[in-house]
Amino acid sequence: MNKAEMPRRPDEHGVPDPFPYMHPTLRANYGNWDWHERPRPGVLHHVAKGGDEIWTVRAGTQRQMDVGTIRKLCELADEFADGFMRFTTRSNAEFMVTSADKTGPLIEKLNEAGFPVGGTGNSLSMISHTQGWLHCDIPGTDASGVVKSLMDELHHEFTHEEMPNRVRMTTSCCQINCGGQGDIAINVQYVKPPKINHDLVANVCERPAVVARCPVAAIRPAMVNGKPSLEVDEKKCICCGACYPPCPPMQINGPDSTKIAIWVGGKHSNARSKPTFHKLVAANLPNNPPRWPEVADIVKRILYAYKEDGRPWERLGEWIDRIGWPRFFEMTDLAFTKHQIDDWRGARSSLNASTHLHF
Amino acid sequence: MNKAEMPRRPDEHGVPDPFPYMHPTLRANYGNWDWHERPRPGVLHHVAKGGDEIWTVRAGTQRQMDVGTIRKLCELADEFADGFMRFTTRSNAEFMVTSADKTGPLIEKLNEAGFPVGGTGNSLSMISHTQGWLHCDIPGTDASGVVKSLMDELHHEFTHEEMPNRVRMTTSCCQINCGGQGDIAINVQYVKPPKINHDLVANVCERPAVVARCPVAAIRPAMVNGKPSLEVDEKKCICCGACYPPCPPMQINGPDSTKIAIWVGGKHSNARSKPTFHKLVAANLPNNPPRWPEVADIVKRILYAYKEDGRPWERLGEWIDRIGWPRFFEMTDLAFTKHQIDDWRGARSSLNASTHLHF
Amino acid sequence: MTKKTHPTPLLDELKSGPWPSFVDGLQRLADDGDKPSAIMMKDLMGQLEHSYETRTGYWKGGTVSVFGYGGGVIPRFSEVAEKFPESSEFHTLRVQPPAGMHYSTKLLRDMCDIWEEHGSGLIALHGQSGDIMFQGCTTEKVQPAFDDLNKIGLDMGGAGPALRTSMSCVGHARCEQSCYDEVRAHRQIINGLLDEMHRPALPYKFKFKFSGCPNDCVNAIHRADMAVIGTWRDDMQVDQEKVQEHVAKVGRKQMIDTVVAMCPTRALSLNDDDTLDVDNRSCVRCMHCINVMPKALSPGKDRGVTILMGGKRSLKIGDQMGTVIHPFLKLETDEDYETLVEFAEECIDFFAENALEHERIGETIDRIGLANFLEAMDVPVDPNMVNHPRTSSYVRTDDWDIEAAKWFEHKKAKAAAK
Amino acid sequence: MTKKTHPTPLLDELKSGPWPSFVDGLQRLADDGDKPSAIMMKDLMGQLEHSYETRTGYWKGGTVSVFGYGGGVIPRFSEVAEKFPESSEFHTLRVQPPAGMHYSTKLLRDMCDIWEEHGSGLIALHGQSGDIMFQGCTTEKVQPAFDDLNKIGLDMGGAGPALRTSMSCVGHARCEQSCYDEVRAHRQIINGLLDEMHRPALPYKFKFKFSGCPNDCVNAIHRADMAVIGTWRDDMQVDQEKVQEHVAKVGRKQMIDTVVAMCPTRALSLNDDDTLDVDNRSCVRCMHCINVMPKALSPGKDRGVTILMGGKRSLKIGDQMGTVIHPFLKLETDEDYETLVEFAEECIDFFAENALEHERIGETIDRIGLANFLEAMDVPVDPNMVNHPRTSSYVRTDDWDIEAAKWFEHKKAKAAAK
């Protein structure tokens, strides 16, 4: 637009009130639900104290959706769910329908339209993921692509409830780990110190801020061929990539540096055991688009070992705590190396100061 | 002796072979015991695979014994136990007798002679203790005296098996803690920085060694009225007393400094839970010989709360883990203060990163 | 002239397979005639294919915002613009969804129409922090796009050193475990602090997350600077007949192995008549038994929230979870919600004044020590804040009696309050 | 003249009460006529009373030893000798008891006679490290006292920066849980390293402790630089009939609450026929169920030891427990015991060469990192050494594949060995 105009002042709505957008039965029974069950994978049946009932059908999406996809979901919501729907914290679509009879036809239509139904209960839900090459300014890999290829292979585990307990996977496209912790986490792990373009540092980077960002104080200001720049003590550097966002000339990515690591046993819920961090079980895997087969192979080994051996309600990490890490590495044929002995602050509490042993 | 003589070269026996000193039935069944039971407090009944049986009668002693006391024990060992006996890791005397009938009379004689019989199973055993004023060069209090006064008050708990599980108490007469960890530990806790006699430091102390001994680097070399001495940064100093042994002029003891703290929940066994350190529950108690009544009062509160509320096999710390620390402080009427929030290395793992709460 | 499409053999491999393909979506947008969005997406796909080939990202940041606000836009400028000029600007607008992520199809369709007109037509539902992410917009179009979104009742989310967009679980709306009104807490806190979100001036990001119960369906403990999690203080509610029905259904062994033996604090025991013996004093409100038997068991009636602070990912000091700051805040009356909001505001003030640059509140607490933070916030120490009291004797305790007096005072006060 | 006794009103208060009184003992010694020991003990009681009055200790150290040895004597010189001249020297001899602390009355009587002749007549059975402590001796009498003790087969224990006296539980001699020959391991290791005990030349103290099973009756994990603890690798032994007897005796509920629900890894389940379902893969050898039912359950048959290193009290870095270095060393044949002894010797060598002055081995391991220590000792890494693998991403892993290869190599080797 070329005609000058005074821009509009925003209305500071803040977080929108959800009630106008909430399915009437949910609104009517807000805070008054009594119990729930799962008639089949992908379907939740909630009963309110007053007797009202609602059936929720959960379907997987690609999260990054084109308007066409969203409009398709709207069609189905209009046809079956009174014109309302919601999304879960894992980007699954949820349709609330007022009678059990509607679930079957809705599920059919969803499948026709290519939306898998599942992700409930003791199944594998959608992998929570991040931006990657599509949009981030510091990615080591893609996010949507990794998730798409994995969910293709694990489709059956989304549409069936055959796991000991829910499985929550995450991916992150750099070591910053926006995807967070997971039962299984697939994260970029850098293996080389940043390569510094000394010509640019002075102009692009706020040097003291960059120095302050390094967790191991490996960065020091230095003059390099006459220009003020930064130097990295490569003995100290643990290749975390934290210096890259504030200083793009400190390039952490590269085919020799950007590898993928797999972590297991992260848990958020407080059910039974307290929340836990995920633990490193494989590293240095190739960053191999478009389908990252080496990653998928290991993820499946872990997932199926858990599926076969876990007991009802045991989360993946709880299963391993019971059978022990030696057996985990045996069953998955993964390696335990010196790199898996933690040495970060507080690491001592991760050492086994007991004779509790698994043979 | 005044006549000069060439001293004798020692025979380096090392650890003596115990078999010549071992009760014949133990020797005969060495490595072949099958099971045991406790017919009554203070008595163990072990049965060997071959069918041999042995009854062990356990009696408390003062540990620091005069020859008269030891000879008295020998008499009883000769009369009832074939001339053999042993001592436990907690300074209790054990008499092994070959028939159940002998246990009664032996117990009678032991009681006559003033030796309480008990300390087995789910009882309170002898308090493991240290040297104190009797012999140590750095003590803040006495050891034998503290133990004698407490065992007098807790005598019933030694001679009866009425606790949820064994109770193992320890005392230490300075913060060095030779007595180690315990279900209940009674340790000196200093509350003031050392008072330095600057005239002596130069001659008596190896200054670099002393500086190196401080856990918080609070000591620095300094010239004090012309003499090379040491200085303590009293803001940093955590009053641990570690500088005192290598440098006696850094006096850590004193009525205003030598206080007593009580710790609970230390555990050595691997049964059920892994071994644990004891935790601070009371401090700044007066160092009050000859009977330390303020200490005894709190110890009894803790012990009887556990006795009343603990479940079979729960050790004291395990009991608290079940009922929660809030209830522990409530039941014992002790205080939880900011000082009980750990801040030493690795302390973060002691914070509650969950919603596991006790109300 | 029609903008030509770049060959995308690698991306095309992601069109096959049973899971919905984001590439199909991109393709649909790119193929949608000569719309500006189509033209932009053709080059976007070209650049993405180029990333797949070279295994390298090609975006750099910058500064773009809307009139009146400092944050909420994530600007992206292409480093390979000469090859892919039409997607040389590909900014994202972070927009806050209705609390609980509820939508009418009307709202969703309006969002689509607006984004098709001004942006790429690509919308992520939702970002990991809970934003609607309108992805792909030129600098020029950011303002009109936002204006239209703002007109239908939506508002910008957080980015940069600011209060961030928050998330609350479905909770009250459709969950029997919910122990407080998540929507209310979520909206009252965030909407009371909007200035901190829209005009970034904090030392660093600050995130709230709201879960209705300890199942923590929004991952608050790991991922929020302040986690607000529902719980209860009294005894759980037990319907013994339904317990017996459950035992009858699954059998005693299964009941013992999956419920009794899985209770973290041995608070459960199965009576010989198949009723459940619940020792509520020992129960730590982990939710497990309630989760297994939602018909028979439910949270108690004296409900409120636990506040934990300090969750974050690994930058600088390593991953941290939130730790307990308020074991229990009753959350029922208007006053209760006010108290919660005030505490949230005080924390933001403390953060603004005391955190170092690019320091999360968890790092601040770690640096100054929990005890000092509590003192500063005037929160009394509580044993529920720790797994256990200190094990290290390295502490100076000469003011013990004064500190102990505070404890007994606090106890009296609490007793009186009851 | 008869040495007069000092009034000891405070100590006298410790004569009353049901527990054996050390003061009675001191008194008996002090009252024993004009024996040198009596004269010494009169003043000793005077000084001790003085300590009780003033709440202060009055001993200082020094150097005293016997011919041929550097350590084992704890010298004590009085700072109030002018008041209490006869106890101005009150040294302690630390002497090693027979392994397991077994005695014939003959041996005990000989000890008493010798100590009555040369010392104070006060003997502590035993010190916290496991020594017989002959307490109270003049400098002059140390040598003759030791000579006589040495002649009856006893030898000096440890003190100072040296190998210390060790302790082993009663174990094989009278305990069905014992998984190895404690006496043999104890004596072979210590007696092979006597030079390190008798001629202190290590950076600091080094303690071994031997427990026959994970009940750890000698507190080895907390209190030993090297803990040697018995365990087993195969399945535990179960006598199902005796299990049923136990259940019949205590009832199902009690059985479930005290055994099944107390197993730390849910390895136990009670079958409907009251037999026990043991999942040995999940069992961590904690001993609990075996302790509760010693008739019905016992350790397995494939026995050996777990080695943990680094236990110590708080000096400098704070309290530490030992952590697993060898999850399992088979201990059956002569070769097995040889292997154990060799490892112990290698550790002492490593300690002598690499520890800083006044540094315990646990501090050294903490300083250089467990992984480096293992590499130095040529011990392969094992997941049993950790509670869990690393949770921090702050590690450089570009040699991962090389390290992984080592693991698979080691696995092959182990498989082959079987």
Ligand code: SRM
């Ligand atoms: C819809 C959703 C909340 C929302 O606001 O969107 C939700 C909904 C429910 N959760 Fe959740 N959880 C949701 C994310 C989570 C998360 C967070 C995440 O997935 O990133 C967690 C933490 C996971 C973790 O620990 O890492 C989570 C941990 C739980 C648990 C604890 C399970 C456990 O044993 O650890 C329960 C209890 C249960 O399963 O009965 C639970 C239970 C439930 C119940 C049964 C609550 C109820 O009574 O209605 C809901 C149906 C669960 C189901 O799928 O069968 N929900 N739940 C989220 C669905 C995500 C998805 O699409 O897959």
Ligand code: SRM
């Ligand atoms: C005699 C002694 C070993 C020795 O070589 O002297 C010994 C002997 C036995 N212990 Fe022990 N323990 C002995 C010190 C210990 C210690 C160390 C200590 O007391 O300082 C511990 C570690 C305590 C701790 O964890 O802090 C110890 C933890 C155990 C346990 C684990 C209990 C638990 O549940 O945590 C058992 C198992 C049991 O009680 O069945 C045990 C079991 C036993 C058994 C039943 C073993 C057996 O089958 O014969 C023995 C009789 C115990 C009893 O008193 O009923 N013994 N036992 C020690 C007696 C000390 C005393 O006089 O009181």
Ligand code: SRM
């Ligand atoms: C978009 C999003 C990933 C996604 O696709 O969902 C994302 C994307 C970025 N995150 Fe994130 N983070 C996103 C949720 C998270 C989360 C999860 C959460 O909020 O629950 C975390 C972990 C929790 C936490 O806050 O620690 C997270 C931890 C980080 C960190 C590490 C912070 C730390 O203290 O360790 C950074 C780096 C930083 O802040 O400097 C970061 C930085 C970034 C930046 C801004 C990269 C940068 O510094 O330039 C990414 C911009 C990508 C882009 O082009 O849009 N992001 N980031 C998520 C926000 C969408 C939304 O608003 O809904």
Ligand code: SRM
């Ligand atoms: C005698 C004894 C206490 C008792 O009455 O039983 C004792 C007494 C002393 N200990 Fe100890 N310790 C004794 C067992 C222990 C134990 C328990 C054990 O060995 O199982 C420990 C804890 C375990 C450990 O080794 O850490 C122990 C940890 C210490 C420490 C702290 C070491 C550390 O690294 O934290 C010191 C201080 C030092 O070594 O500098 C110490 C130092 C001392 C000194 C030498 C004080 C000094 O530095 O001058 C004490 C001499 C007192 C005296 O006059 O005899 N003592 N000391 C124990 C030795 C008797 C024996 O040989 O059987």
Ligand code: SF4
């Ligand atoms: S994980 Fe890294 S690359 Fe991926 S979105 Fe977050 S910051 Fe960007």
Ligand code: SF4
């Ligand atoms: S990569 Fe990480 S460790 Fe290496 S210099 Fe950069 S910030 Fe420091």
Ligand code: SF4
């Ligand atoms: S605890 Fe302290 S005072 Fe007591 S014996 Fe040990 S070192 Fe000496």
Ligand code: SF4
């Ligand atoms: S008492 Fe402890 S902290 Fe204080 S100066 Fe001495 S060694 Fe350092």
Ligand code: SF4
């Ligand atoms: S966190 Fe609790 S209340 Fe919220 S949705 Fe999950 S289970 Fe329901």
Ligand code: SF4
């Ligand atoms: S909620 Fe958790 S802690 Fe409480 S009784 Fe149930 S399982 Fe046990």
Ligand code: SF4
């Ligand atoms: S440690 Fe084990 S073997 Fe040794 S005495 Fe104790 S229970 Fe028996």
Ligand code: SF4
């Ligand atoms: S020994 Fe311990 S871990 Fe093993 S089954 Fe028995 S109780 Fe469980």
